[in-house]
Amino acid sequence: MKARHVLGILSLAALFAVSAPWASYAEEAAKNGGSPINMELQQLDAEAKLANEQAYVVPDTLLAAFEEASKQYKVPRDLLIAMGWNESRLSNHEGLPSFENGYGIMNLVSNPVKQTLEKASQLSGLDVNLLKSDDKSNIMGAAALLAEFQKTANPGFRESPNLSDWSNAIKMYLGSENDELNVSYLQQVLGTSKLFIPSGNKVTIKNEIVISALAGKPVVKPIWKAAHPTNYATGNRGRGTITHLVIHVMQGTYAGSISWAQQKHDGPSAAHYYVRSSDGEITQMVKDKDIAYHARSANSYTIGIEHEGYVSDPKKWFTSTMYNQSAKLAALMCYTYGIPVDRSHIKGHSEYPNQTHTDPGSGWDWTTYMRYVKAWYAEYQK
Numbered sequence: 082m083k084a085r086h087v088l089g090i091l092s093l094a095a096l097f098a099v100s101a102p103w104a105s106y107a108e109e110a111a112k113n114g115g116s117p118i119n120m121e122l123q124q125l126d127a128e129a130k131l132a133n134e135q136a137y138v139v140p141d142t143l144l145a146a147f148e149e150a151s152k153q154y155k156v157p158r159d160l161l162i163a164m165g166w167n168e169s170r171l172s173n174h175e176g177l178p179s180f181e182n183g184y185g186i187m188n189l190v191s192n193p194v195k196q197t198l199e200k201a202s203q204l205s206g207l208d209v210n211l212l213k214s215d216d217k218s219n220i221m222g223a224a225a226l227l228a229e230f231q232k233t234a235n236p237g238f239r240e241s242p243n244l245s246d247w248s249n250a251i252k253m254y255l256g257s258e259n260d261e262l263n264v265s266y267l268q269q270v271l272g273t274s275k276l277f278i279p280s281g282n283k284v285t286i287k288n289e290i291v292i293s294a295l296a297g298k299p300v301v302k303p304i305w306k307a308a309h310p311t312n313y314a315t316g317n318r319g320r321g322t323i324t325h326l327v328i329h330v331m332q333g334t335y336a337g338s339i340s341w342a343q344q345k346h347d348g349p350s351a352a353h354y355y356v357r358s359s360d361g362e363i364t365q366m367v368k369d370k371d372i373a374y375h376a377r378s379a380n381s382y383t384i385g386i387e388h389e390g391y392v393s394d395p396k397k398w399f400t401s402t403m404y405n406q407s408a409k410l411a412a413l414m415c416y417t418y419g420i421p422v423d424r425s426h427i428k429g430h431s432e433y434p435n436q437t438h439t440d441p442g443s444g445w446d447w448t449t450y451m452r453y454v455k456a457w458y459a460e461y462q463k
Contacts (some may be wrong), residue, residue, distance in 0.1 A: 082445065084439055089182070090216030101193065106202045110393065110421075112273065113345060117352070120128045121314055126130050129374065134146040135288060136285050136288055137170075137288065138226065138283060138286075139162065139283065139285070141283055142216075143186075143216065144269040144283075144284060146216060146221075147161045147165075147220055148221045149217070150221045150223070150251060153221065153224065153225075153231040154227070156178075156228055156247075156256045157241075157242050157243075157247070159244065159274050159284075160244050160247055160274070161223065162277070162286075163270050163271070163273040164187065164270055166273050166286060167269055167270055167273055168186065168188040169186050169187070169209060171186055172186065173185050173186055173214075173216055174388035174396070177396055178213075180398060181195070181359050183198075184212065184213040184214075185212065185213060185214075185216065186221075187220055187223035189213075189219060189222055190213055194340055195256065197226060197254075197256075198212060198222075200229075201222030201223060201337055202222065204222070204229055205218075205221055207221060207397060208358075209217075219331075225251050226254070227247070227323075229249060230253040230281075231249075231260060232251035234249035234253060235250075240396070245271065246272075248267055249264065251271075252267050254266075254318070257360045257362065259302065259360075261300055261302045262272060262361050262362060264295065264300075265299075265405060266343060266360075266361075266402060267293070267420065268292050269293075269402070269405050270293075272290070272291035272292045272293040272295035273291070275290060275293070275311070289417055289452065289453075290449065290452035290456045291456065292460060293387060294463070298460065298461055299412075299413070299457060299461060301409055301410050303364060303365035303410075304363065304364045304365070307365055307367075308342040308343060308367050308373070309342065309345050309351070311345045311346075311349050311351055312345075312346075312349045312351035312367075312374055312444050313351055313367045313371050313373045314371065315371060316371045318371070318372070319369075319370060319418065320419050323382065323383070323414075323418040323420070324367065324383075324418075324420060324426065325382055325383045325384075325420065325426050325428065326383060326385075326411055326414055326426065326428070326461055327375060327383045327385045327430055328414075328428065328430065328439075329386065329430050329440050329448075330388050330391065330392050330398075330430075330441045330442065330443065332390060332440070335355060335357040335358070335362075335389040336366075336388070338355055338387060339366065343366075344416075350360060350374055351367055352366065352375040352386065353367045353373050353375075353386065354366070354384070354387065354410060355386075355387045356386065356387065356388050356389065356407045356410070357397075358388070358390055358400050358402075358403045359400070360406075361402045361403050361405060363406060369384060369412070369414075369417075369418075375387075375430075376433050377433075377435055377436060378433070378434055379434065379436075382415055383433075384388055384418075386411065388403060388441065392439060392444065393440065393442075395444025395445065396444070399444060399445060399446065403447060404446070404450050404453055407453075408450055408453030408456075409457045409458055411427060411454045411457075412456075412458040412460075413457075413461060415454070415458055416458060416461040416462070422451075422454055422455055424451065425450070427454065429445065
């Protein structure tokens with residue numbers, strides 16, 4: 082599963098329709114180190130916080146579709162819901178494909194690298210166009226796919242309601258060549274299942290972040306591709322001198338941005354880390370100790386993390402998998418260098434002094450991202 086749909090936040094109009102106003106949250110943010118310059122960004126954070134506090138009730142029609150697919154292919158209903166929640170927040174995005182041509186609630190993908198859409202059609206007998214456009218069919222196709230993965234990963238395995246017994250199948254659904262990313266996805270999915278509140282014929286999903294702990298501390302294994310030497314300065318930084326993180330958006334693709342950082346330019350530019358949207362793959366291009374040229378006056382004390390995509394199209398690019406893996410990296414940086422896990426020390430490019438860029442933009446879900454960072458940070462502390 083390569084493509085991921087974005088974590089959505091409510092519109093401002095919707096926010097005014099729910100309980101408490103955002104103003105109290107903005108005031109709280111201001112009291113905790115806010116400045117007039119950043120009040121607009123604090124307001125956006127407050128709006129996102131309020132939106133994320135609203136629990137999500139799975140619609141009856143979707144719940145029925147999950148239950149039918151569960152019975153048909155003997156896949157736990159809650160596993161299907163948890164995966165759909167992480168893939169799309171249970172949204173079909175009005176039939177529009179993700180940037181890697183993934184469709185529907187379960188994000189069935191059709192591209193030269195990944196063909197889960199075609200495989201699901203073959204296994205379920207459902208037409209490809211129906212899998213793209215019909216929620217019930219999309220869920221049924223994903224269930225067929227998971228059942229097949231389970232048979233492949235665990236020959237002779239019997240039906241089990243325990244989601245952890247499906248671990249290998251869950252990892253195969255992401256299908257990354259890097260098993261660290263598959264494991265992170267597994268932890269994300271299993272953690273989501275712990276947010277369910279069953280009540281009669283309803284299932285409510287709490288808007289929180291839970292990472293399902295596995296044995297040992299979390300592992301981040303970036304790919305190393307050195308930036309051109311003109312795009313950074315050699316340094317000797319470490320704990321005490323690395324004090325902040327900068328969240329960037331590439332305004333381009335993962336491969337293209339990495340290629341750019343490997344070249345010499347009139348305006349030197351590179352960040353330390355680059356995160357792919359589809360599966361959260363991370364490439365490191367500048368060593369932590371060195372000073373990357375990514376945030377002008379903030380270069381000397383920061384580590385820069387670039388994210389694939391465009392500020393103008395967050396729904397296509399800012400995926401739950403990318404948030405998760407980036408936050409895992411950010412938590413490791415905080416744990417390693419003693420950086421406080423808060424919005425005063427983890428900020429967007431535009432929030433630092435003397436910047437000309439606007440990334441990560443208003444489409445970046447700070448509330449969700451920081452919840453992921455805090456969840457991963459807790460795992461490093463164990």
